[in-house]
Amino acid sequence: MKKRLLWNLLFVIAVGTVVFFWLIDLISKHTEESMSFIDVSYREELREYAREAERILYEEGEDALEIWVKEVEEREDTWIAIAQSSITTLSNTSLSQSYTDNFWLGRSLEWKIHLYFAENPTMDIFFEDGVNHFLIQLPQRMRPGSNLLIIDLILQIGIPFLLLCLITFVLYRHMMKPLKKLEKATRQFSKGQLDVRASDGFSHRDDELTKLASTFDHMAGRISRLITDQRQLLADLSHELRTPLTRLNIAVDCVEQNLDSDKALERLRYESSNMQGLIDDALTLVWFNTESPKLDLEDLEITSLLQVIVEDAQYEFSQHKVRLIQLESEFFIKSAQQALTAALENIIRNALFHTPIGKTVTVELKQKIDNITIEVRDQGYGVPEKYLEKIFKPFFRIKQENQDTERSVSSKKSGYGLGLALAKRQVIALGGSIYAENLSHEQGAGLMVCIQLPYCASLTQRRNE
Ligand SMILES: Nc1ncnc2c1ncn2[C@@H]1O[C@H](COP(=O)(O)OP(=O)(O)OP(=O)(O)O)[C@@H](O)[C@H]1O
Numbered sequence: 001m002k003k004r005l006l007w008n009l010l011f012v013i014a015v016g017t018v019v020f021f022w023l024i025d026l027i028s029k030h031t032e033e034s035m036s037f038i039d040v041s042y043r044e045e046l047r048e049y050a051r052e053a054e055r056i057l058y059e060e061g062e063d064a065l066e067i068w069v070k071e072v073e074e075r076e077d078t079w080i081a082i083a084q085s086s087i088t089t090l091s092n093t094s095l096s097q098s099y100t101d102n103f104w105l106g107r108s109l110e111w112k113i114h115l116y117f118a119e120n121p122t123m124d125i126f127f128e129d130g131v132n133h134f135l136i137q138l139p140q141r142m143r144p145g146s147n148l149l150i151i152d153l154i155l156q157i158g159i160p161f162l163l164l165c166l167i168t169f170v171l172y173r174h175m176m177k178p179l180k181k182l183e184k185a186t187r188q189f190s191k192g193q194l195d196v197r198a199s200d201g202f203s204h205r206d207d208e209l210t211k212l213a214s215t216f217d218h219m220a221g222r223i224s225r226l227i228t229d230q231r232q233l234l235a236d237l238s239h240e241l242r243t244p245l246t247r248l249n250i251a252v253d254c255v256e257q258n259l260d261s262d263k264a265l266e267r268l269r270y271e272s273s274n275m276q277g278l279i280d281d282a283l284t285l286v287w288f289n290t291e292s293p294k295l296d297l298e299d300l301e302i303t304s305l306l307q308v309i310v311e312d313a314q315y316e317f318s319q320h321k322v323r324l325i326q327l328e329s330e331f332f333i334k335s336a337q338q339a340l341t342a343a344l345e346n347i348i349r350n351a352l353f354h355t356p357i358g359k360t361v362t363v364e365l366k367q368k369i370d371n372i373t374i375e376v377r378d379q380g381y382g383v384p385e386k387y388l389e390k391i392f393k394p395f396f397r398i399k400q401e402n403q404d405t406e407r408s409v410s411s412k413k414s415g416y417g418l419g420l421a422l423a424k425r426q427v428i429a430l431g432g433s434i435y436a437e438n439l440s441h442e443q444g445a446g447l448m449v450c451i452q453l454p455y456c457a458s459l460t461q462r463r464n465e
């Protein structure tokens with residue numbers, strides 16, 4: 001799901017907060033409701049007062065009742081009255097029976113008490129005679145909801161505060177845990193631990209932070225590959241330079257001692273130009289590796305370019321045959337001439353170098369549905385299957401005697417093992433791909449190196465013109 005973290009946060013914060021405050025409101029109302037009634041024991045006490053008043057009135061008379069009332073009023077710090085209710089209507093009007101039946105001078109003990117009224121309500125208890133009312137202003141000690149303020153504070157400030165703190169803490173942990181892992185991985189990586197990856201600890205989640213971790217891993221993978229390749233390249237390069245440098249030193253010694261100076265000078269020239277070539281190739285390779293450059297593409301007529309390359313190769317390897325199988329008409333592609341020529345020259349030179357004298361190297365241009373293909377087929381001994389991919393790695397060469405790898409021996413005839421590595425990067429920079437495969441006996445044995453180049457739709461038109 002896209003933006004999972006956002007949806008999670010939205011759910012927890014928006015939905016959670018609304019539900020939470022709705023619950024708090026519900027609980028507050030319920031608590032307030034349950035606190036709005038006079039306690040049962042107090043109700044009984046008040047009824048007892050009423051019964052006592054009725055008894056005194058009928059058994060001891062009004063004077064005794066007055067004394068008792070005064071005493072209770074003092075004790076409870078309130079007022080008490082014994083009253084009769086009779087309503088006189090005017091102008092020949094009359095009250096409904098149900099109204100007179102339910103007429104109260106004060107409030108029933110069972111009724112709800114308004115907690116926010118400043119004055120205590122007057123309670124009304126009927127005497128047994130059904131005529132007199134025992135009226136008493138509710139004593140303060142019996143008033144319900146005395147701890148309403150505290151409960152309100154707890155429900156509306158205390159609990160929301162604690163719960164929001166908890167939610168903030170949980171959200172913080174939810175966000176910070178992966179960020180901390182990422183921060184740790186970044187720190188380790190910056191200290192040189194190139195194999196460290198961040199997304200290992202993210203398997204249980206799938207959100208924006210997981211994406212961040214996998215982007216980090218992608219970056220770490222690329223940087224560590226670059227660094228490893230660079231280190232390897234540097235090690236190989238210094239190794240490769242050792243032999244020509246030794247030969248250079250020997251030649252310099254010869255010149256100093258006037259021993260066969262001409263030959264030594266010739267050797268000096270040869271070795272230095274060799275080293276120059278090696279360093280140029282290595283630097284170009286480093287440039288391709290680090291920059292991943294996008295080459296400027298131009299309209300290139302491929303058939304005449306192949307013609308020139310093949311003629312040059314035939315001239316250089318006059319004892320071999322170089323055959324070109326072309327398309328019938330001109331064919332334009334979008335490409336960079338310099339890079340494509342360099343790659344093709346490398347591959348064709350390899351093919352000729354590994355093909356016995358008198359045999360043929362074939363270069364064939366094919367037009368496919370979605371690309372154009374250039375195949376270079378030779379009649380040499382091919383490459384062991386296990387090395388078909390490795391020959392595109394820098395400084396990788398195959399020993400001819402036992403067909404084993406060799407990274408150190410450089411002779412006058414064999415190169416440094418940079419040609420195919422460069423060709424691969426050049427073809428990739430042109431938007432194409434390259435691979436090698438061994439040919440069957442029927443196909444003439446040997447190796448085939450195949451370049452596939454993208455085919456630009458706009459150029460089809462020019463071809464047909
Ligand atoms: N056509 C081929 N037939 C057999 N082996 C080949 C062929 N082309 C390349 N190889 C093997 O692949 C290795 C790598 O080739 P690559 O062109 O990269 O290096 P190189 O030719 O040895 O040196 P460089 O091209 O740098 O002068 C070669 O050393 C060779 O062993």
Ligand SMILES: [Mg+2]
Nearest residue numbers: 350415419420
């Ligand atoms: Mg080569």
